Amino acid sequence: MNGEELNRLLEKYYKGESTEEEEKTLKEYFKEKDVPEGYEAEKVIFGYYTAAGEVPEPSIDFEARILTEIDASDSKRESQKFRKHVFPYMSAAAGLLILVGSFFFFVNKNEPGDTFTDTELAYAETMKILIDVSSQLNHGARALEPVIKINEMTTKSFEAINKSTIIIEKNLRNLNYIQKAIENANVPVDKNINK
Secondary structure (H helix, E strand, O other): OOHHHHHHHHHHHHHOOOOHHHHHHHHHHHHOOOOOOOOHHHHHHHHHHHHHOOOOOOOOOHHHHHHHHHHHHHHHHHHHHHHHHHHHHHHHHHHHHHHHHHHHHHHOOOOOOOOOOOHHHHHHHHHHHHHHHHHHHHHHHHHOHHHHHHHHHHHHHHHHHHHHHHHHHHHHHHHHHHHHHHHHOOOOOOHHHOO
């Protein structure tokens, strides 16, 4: 098959205008190992079609099943339209219900009354409760004293480590300075000193 005929058949194929015989010719042509340069993609495509085999004919009730699904899709769309129109009204009703409920809740809210008629007795009871709360808080604070001591010790340890690190860095800088001075002086260095 020459290049013009191959291009014509491929063009018809890609436009969907080719006959079964022309498609069969293309499949047979691309089965060959050597194809012209630039047609490698078509070789892969037609190789896939050849490997896949024949496409089976659709079942007898194929069209009926498609139409049934289309009808089901239409009815689903109608129910969605119904929801689309009803949902705003339901939202407004829910909001109105919340407003009415809030109104009745806040209007009918009872203020707590005094439980003590004697002010001295109320003061004494309040002091008793406050002293109890204070002792509970103090007891909890005493339980945290070991944790505070651990924190202090950790801080002191880190400070000591930081001081020793600074001293080591300073000594290393001095050693670097000495090594550079020796290198600059071109003095032969005994290699066994470092070992």
